[in-house]
Amino acid sequence: MRLSLRVVIRELSGEIDVTEAVNFKEALKLLVSDQFDLVILEVLMDEYSGIKMMEMIRSIAPSTAVLICSMGDELLYAEHYILRGASGFVVKTAEKEEILTAISTVINGNRYLSDRVHDRLLTRTELKSKVKEALTKRERQILPLILEGRTTKEISKMLEIHVNSINFYKSNIFRKMQVNNILELAEKVDISKLFPQSYSVSV
Known part of the structure; x- marks a missing residue:
């Protein structure tokens, strides 16, 4: 070589x-x-x-x-x-x-x-941008709590929001992130960099 x-x-x-x-x-x-x-x-x-x-x-x-x-x-x-x-x-x-x-x-x-790596980084950047624009402020606040394994009742108590509202926001998050469960959501979001107003998405 x-x-x-x-x-x-x-x-x-x-x-x-x-x-x-x-x-x-x-x-x-x-x-x-x-x-x-x-x-x-x-x-x-x-x-x-x-x-x-x-x-x-x-x-x-x-x-x-x-x-x-x-x-x-x-x-x-x-x-x-x-x-x-x-x-x-x-x-x-x-x-x-x-x-x-x-x-x-x-x-x-x-x-x-290489072009291959550039394309990968570009795709990831575009995905981050799309997801960040799609989720509302409240949804971005709830997202890390979901990934921490908090129950709907726990999130409701922490944020002082009705349980039905939490279920509504959770449903929106799953739809916008194009996932069906918390495991799939965790694969898209880097929880180590997550806090209420900011998060990272990996591909």
């Missing part, structure tokens, strides 16, 4: 110096002793966790671009590493043209994600 990447990088410019490391410990030593414009990193083939790798690289070389080139599923990992300081994510099985684009993009100071 390192040999293939070296060949691909040379297509960008013959003047690029390429240094290889056989493991992450060796890569850290290189980062300490020299300055690099780009680190191409596999996060699933070493004793360190990917998060720890990113933390260590950022502490040593905060301005160096980091492109994750991994066998991991980009839909699971790409956003995860971008949020932790990576400049881009590309799968090892990508076509040569995509890998070239990814390298060129991040080395010029920009972020790179």
Whole structure:
């Protein structure tokens, strides 16, 4: 894989110096002793966790671009590493043209994600927006209480609203969220980020 990447990088410019490391410990030593414009990193083939790798690289070389080139599923990992300081994510099985684009993009100071990941993030953003507009203020207040497992009577007592009104709001929430039960609702809503006036939706 390192040999293939070296060949691909040379297509960008013959003047690029390429240094290889056989493991992450060796890569850290290189980062300490020299300055690099780009680190191409596999996060699933070493004793360190990917998060720890990113933390260590950022502490040593905060301005160096980091492109994750991994066998991991980009839909699971790409956003995860971008949020932790990576400049881009590309799968090892990508076509040569995509890998070239990814390298060129991040080395010029920009972020790179594949069209597949972009589409996923866009879909999730659109869903968040639609749901946030659809639910009323009162429904957004009741939603987290439902997900906490509160009964209709408990919610009624907490909010000082009649039981029949709670049932009405609950029915509206299920209809607007396009779910049939609390389990399906929980799969759409991230309860860890939920409080009465704000919530997140995952796809």
